Amino acid sequence: MSKGFIEKITNESLEKHIAELAKNYRKEWKEELSESAKIKEYGFNEFIDGKAEAYEDCLEIIREYNN
Numbered sequence: 001m002s003k004g005f006i007e008k009i010t011n012e013s014l015e016k017h018i019a020e021l022a023k024n025y026r027k028e029w030k031e032e033l034s035e036s037a038k039i040k041e042y043g044f045n046e047f048i049d050g051k052a053e054a055y056e057d058c059l060e061i062i063r064e065y066n067n
Helices: 001-012 016-028 030-033 038-064
Strands: none
Touching: 016 038, 030 038
């Protein structure tokens, strides 16, 4: 029900929007920074990775629900 409501008010597919967010966050994540000695860069990179993983998980749930 909420999926339909969100799609109606945004006039956009929720699955498409979540997939785009996941892709964009994954592009920003830098694997070489996962072992960085600079704590700020490392922390921000881990934050970006967490966001990408969360959107990927949401996308998986949406796709399972649609099938």
